[in-house]
Amino acid sequence: MTRNPGDPNTEGNGIRRISRYPAGLASASFILLLAGVAIIGPVLYPGDPLAISEHTLLRPGGAYWLGTDDLGRDVLAELVYGVRVSLFVGFVAAFAATIAGTAVGAIAGYFGGWFDTVVMRIAEFFQVMPTFILAVVIVALAGPGLTRVIAVIALLSWPQTARVARGEVLRVSRLDFVDGARCLGIPEWRILFGEVLPNAIGPVIALGTLVVGYAILLEASLSFLGLSSPDTVSWGRLLSVGQRFLFSAWWLSAFPGLAIFLTVLAFNLLGDTLSEMLNPRRSGN
C-alpha cells in the first residue's frame, strides 16, 4: 500500500525519491543551507548584529555587503542572526503543533465518541476565526516574548494537523490489518500508536512542513508589529525598521523581505513535494 516494488514514485531511498521532484530538491537544499547558516553562520560572518557604528545608512557593497541601517548596524550580520530566530520559532512551533494535533486527532479519529465531537468542534472554532487577528490579540494580552509567540503559533496551528491526522486515522483504522492486529490480542492503544499511526503519518508530516513556513511568516508578522521580543534580532523586526526608510534606503526592507519570502516558499514547496511523495492514494497505483 505504501510502497510497491517497481513503482518509480516509491522506489529507492528518501534522497533518490526526492530527486525526482526538482522543486522539492531545491527547497530541501535551501532549507539545509539555512540550517547551516543558523548553526555556523556567526562563525563564518563574525559581525555583531547589534553593534552600532558611525557608518549609518550605507548602500550595499564595500565593507558592508548588504549595507547598514540608521544606527550603522550591519544588515547582513542581522540577517544571519535572524535565521536562528526564524528557524527556531518555525521548527519549535510546528513541532509542538504537530505532536499535539496528531495525538488529539488520532485519538479522536480512532476512538470517536464524545472526545471526537468536543475536540473537533474546538478545532473548527479555531479554523473559522481569523488566526492572525487572534494571534495579535493573544500576544498583546500576554505580552511580547519569543516563548509566548511560539506558544501562540502552536495554539493556532494544531487544529489543522488534528483534522488531517483524524481523517488519516479514520481511513487506516478501517483497513484489514488493523483487525489482524486485533486478532493477536494487541491492546487498542497499542494498535493505534503502533499499527495505525505509522500508516497515517505521511500527510501529517507533509502538513508539518507547511506549518513551519506558516509559523515563520506569523513570527515575522508579529515582530513587524513589534509584538515579538524587542531584544531579539528577527527578520520581521528588520522589516519594521526598514519600513521607515522605505523610500530612502530600500535595502533595509528588501533583504529581510527576500529572506522571509524565500524561506516560506521553500517550506511550502517542500511540504507540497512531501505530500505528493507520501500520499497513499498516489503511491498505491
Next chain:
Amino acid sequence: MPDKRLILEVDGLHVTYASRGRTVHALQDASLFVAEGEVVGLAGESGSGKSTLARAVLGLLPQGITRIINGRIVIAGDDVTHYSPRQWEGVRGNPVAIVFQDPLSFLNPVMRVGDQIGESVRRHDPAARTTARSMELLELVKLQPSVLRRYPHELSGGMRQRAMLAIALGCKPRLLIADEPTTALDATTQTEILALLRELRATLDMSLLVISHDLGLLRWNCDRVYVMYAGHTLEWGPTGDVLARSAHPYTRGLVDASRLRRLPDDHFATIGGDVPDLHERYRCCPFFSRCTQVMDVCRQQIPPARGNRDGHGARCWLLEDGRE
C-alpha cells in the same frame, strides 16, 4: 466426543446486522463444536454466515450495528458471548488465533515481517527471547530467516500466507481458525500451505477450524465438517460420512456441484433457485424453496436436529421419516 475437552462451542447463535434501516439475520441458528486437537471444516457458499461465525468467535463483529440475539459462544470453558472489548483482548491470539484469506491486506504494510512476528511473540510469550523465537516460528512455517527483514510487499503470496501463519502461531493458540486460507493462492501453493497446516496441527497440538467453500479441500484435511446455509448449520458429522452419505439435500447438492462425486451423465450439477433472503428470520427450513424433495411440513416448521451415534446429524424433515 464427550471424552475430549472442547476448545470451542457455539450453540444456537443468532446474530443480526443493521443495514440501511433493515435487519440482516446473518446467523440464525449456528451450532458447532471443536474438540482439542481436532480439525473441523466449515463449508458453505458465500453469504451463508461462515465468516460472520469466524468473526463472532473472535469478538470482531462490527460494533454498534451487530446484535447477538440468541445463543452462546464458549471458548475453553468460558462463556465469551457478551464479553467487553477489553475482555476480548484476553481471548484473541491466545487461545484463539486466525489467519485470513488475503494475507497482504492483513499484514501491516509499513512494518517488517520480523517486527510483526515479534509483536505477537512479545504479547503472548513475554519470557521468550523474541529473535530466537521468531526464527523458530519461521522455521516452523518453512521460511528463510532473511524474511524477518522484509516488508510484506516484498514477499510472494505463498510466503505472505506463511508469514501470517507464523504471526498467528507466535500467539501459541490452542485453536487456529483458517478463513479461506488458500483461496487467494494458486493451486501449487495451496497444496503446500495445506500440507503445512496438517503438519503444524500434528507438531503443535492445536485444534484447527478451516473455513472454506471448497469441499474438496475440507475432505482431505478435516476430521469433521459442518455445512452452513443461510446462517444455519444444516448438516454435521465425520467428513467421510457427510460427503459420502449426505443426509441433507443441500449437502448432496453441494457435493454434486463440487464434482467430488461424478454424475452419471457427466454434467455439471447446480442447485436451482435463488440465494436465500437474510432479511427475514426463518420459521421453517431455510432451504425449502430450493429443495427438490420439499414437503408441506418443510414450509411450516423448523426441522429439529437429528443425529446418529457417530455424531453425524442434520436438520431435515426427511430424517423424521426414518430415511437417511
